[in-house]
Amino acid sequence: MTQIIRALSEISDRYDVLYCDLWGCLHDGYSPFADAVEALREFKAKGGMVLLLTNSPRPRASVEKQLEKIGVPRDCWDSIASSGDSARAAMLRGMVGHKVWFIGQPHDQSFFAPMDVIEEQVEITQVPLEDAEGIVCTGPEDPTADPSEMRGKFLYAKQKNLKLLCANPDIVVDRGDTREWCAGALAQLYTEMGGESLYFGKPHAPIYELARMRLAQIGVDCPPERILAVGDGLKTDILGAQGEAIDSLFITGGLSRAETGTTDQPDPEKLAQTLADAQIEATYSIGFLR
Known part of the structure; x- marks a missing residue:
């Protein structure tokens, strides 16, 4: 059963590294969450390392620019691993x-920019669907449009046996008070229609391999039992942590706010039911990162 805590500081001494999600945990797409920023600063002040582990389809440099634009201070994190x-x-x-x-x-x-760490990169050309050998999806062209609008094109793509590379496994994200569709919703639809979708973000293994590489780049070698994954996505952040055998802190006031009855803190009974329904285990839970 998950342990409900009131602040990260209650458990922070047990960990050396945080894998911290962004959207819904550290910011809402418009503004940073002040309490979350301070919690990460306190963790770092005690010697901890914060790796921002995000399903953003953007390269690391673009994620950093986005954080700067939103106003997330640079002193509350150490590195970034993006889907x-x-x-x-x-x-x-x-x-x-x-x-x-x-x-x-x-x-x-x-x-589509080159990556210095990849040797012998192939030349990628963007072409119309009828000329394509595969699909690259970073998200819907219109995040508010129903993903089902893609059925016609996906049927054609499936008949051509095209693989869909999904740059962001998230299904939805909350931008302020508006819920938007992500690349994961399109990949899910394509799979349901019989197509093949390839995933690289949470909860899938490749992004955790990248996370370990990013930590190694800054001289950190941390055993799994000293890593804590923080996130509001049950089927991404928390399931991914479970698959990597690392502890997790479920932020219930994000995507699952309604289901968990979260105002300041989650309703214990609703939280337990939410986890049971999802068949996912969270080591700890808290309303909001603080």
Whole structure:
């Protein structure tokens, strides 16, 4: 059974590294959460390392620029591992071919930039669907549109046996008070229609491999039992931690606020039912990161 805590400081001495999610934990897409920022600063002040582990489809440098724009201070984290970089590495190795049909928004074109850490990168060309060897999806062109609008194009893509590379496994995200669809919703639809979707973010293994690489780059070698994953996505952050055999802190006031009855803290009975329904275990739970 999960342990409900009131502050990260209650358990922080047990851990050397935090894998901290961004959206819903550290910011809402518009503004940082002041209490969360202070909690991370306190963790670092005690010698801990904070790795931001995000399902953002953007490269690390683009995520950093986005954080700066939102106002998340640079002194509350140490490094970033993004689903975007994990998926980019696979794309640049040719996993979905050389000619790809791109699904996403103009600001996600940085996804196609070369990566210094990948040797012998293939040349990627964006082409119309009818000429494609594979699909690269960073998210819907219109995040508020129903994913089912893609059924016609996906049927054609499935008939061509195209693989869909999903740069962000999240199904939805809350931008302020508005819920938006993510790349994971399109990948889920494509899979349900019989197509093949490839995932690289939480809860899948490649992003955790990238996280370990990022830690190694800053000289950190931490055993799994000293790592705590923090996030509001049950089927991404918490399930991923469970798969990696690391402890987790479930932020119930994010995506699962309604189900867990969270105002300041979750309702214990509703929280227990939410976890049971999902068949996922969270080591700890808290209303909001603080």
